[in-house]
Amino acid sequence: MVPTQRHSYLVLALLLFANALVLNTAFAQMQPKDANEILKPVRDNFNQIKDYTANAHINVNVDFVRIPDKDATVYFKQPDKFRFKAEGFAMLPKRGVNATVMQLLQGNYTAIYAGSANVNNTQTDIVKVLPTDANDDVILSTFWIDAKHQIQRVETTTRNNGSYNLDFNYATNPFNLPQQIVINFDVEKMNIPLGLSMDLDSFGKKKDDKKSTRGVVTVTYANYKVNTGLSDSVFK
């Protein structure tokens, strides 16, 4: 073979190899990711947390409730113990704040990869989680998880309690614990009997016909203390 011809074959072979490499990579990217592989590090990270205590600043924004911002102390212990204490009266949504989201991932479910999206200026993978337990109140939960295995957003639809969304913000807290959670949820409007409210000013006035409204609660955390060996007596 003439040297120039050898060179030509070599270049062609190199070109074909490079092409194959590029095509292989592109093809690999087009394949759907394994949803369980995306959820696993999130779940493993959470399982490292045996308990935590944190200061929480609570802002409640619900149509028919006026309450000032409150400071509370929140306590959590695996698997599902949650308590919060404040000076005076405080309220927190039942869903979203007390690790109900992570409890969903501890149960039995089917996870489906549903693409990727940019959320909170972060590229995330979308995973849809369907509990397999027919008695579970959750019908469907959608997770947006970033490359650091942090949950950026959750949207959940339930059978009996409407739907709720959680948006997470992170700082440098241990075990990917959030700096802030914004919970957006359905809440039923209250129809307060006159005998309880004694509000004669509203007697005979037409009331709003809407049965439910949306509420937003923002909880900002600080001073996490993780795995300190919290006693069960804290939750009584």
Added chain:
Amino acid sequence: MTLLSAIQLELYKIFSRPRTYIAFAVIVVLVCAIQFGVYAEGQTMLDMATQNLKDTFDFSGNLLNGYFTSFMILNTLWVHIPFLVALVTGDLLSGEAASGTLRLLLTRSISRTEWVVAKFIAALLYSIVLVLLLGVLSLVIGKMLFGFGDLIVIRNTINILPESDVLWRFYGAFAFGLLAMCVVAALSFFFSALSDNSIGPIVGTMGVVIAFTVFSTLDVSIFHLMKPFLFTTYMGDWKTFFDFQPDYGKIFRSAFVLLAHVIALFLFTLLWFRRKDILT
């Protein structure tokens, strides 16, 4: 006789009559009954009122406290306190006529004007003492039974007022309620000047208060024109102190209207009584 000694004399007459102590006894019984009733069943009432919220929220802290019971007691102000005020103040002038002491009293070295002013001031002082008793008793017993805490005010919205931000609201509300009861006292005092027996002014005052309250409260279009002219429309504005952000403009306007009613009713009473022929 000076005006001051006339006032002292009228106060002595008011507080030496058994009828006066009926009002105080009713206040004590009512406040205690409501407080103990709430002590027994209050948590159930609160749970009922907040049930929908409890489906969505976890609560921390106790809303059943002395401020809540005191607020409930204040809500009853519109119905029983006006009667207890009119019970005494409606008798101040007509009672003298009915007992035949009017002529004798007016022969003393005090003008009719001073005499009416003395009685009117005594009537207002009695109303003040009554409302103060209500306020002090409800807050003190509430504190003893329940302690204090954040206040839940359930109206069209649910307002949760922090404990540190509540007491001044009660001071304002009781002061406003006091002014409202002064209007009732002035009205019954005016009716008392028109009558020679006590039943008429007392029943008449209650009739007016109840009727005006109905007209003020019902959201019926034919009553809308009347509402701005009825003092009962403004009497309930003590509740504005318990709004999350009180509307001070509304409070001052209502207070001004009530004060104007007190002054106007007193002046009508004075004008009438100065010209009245004493025939009894």
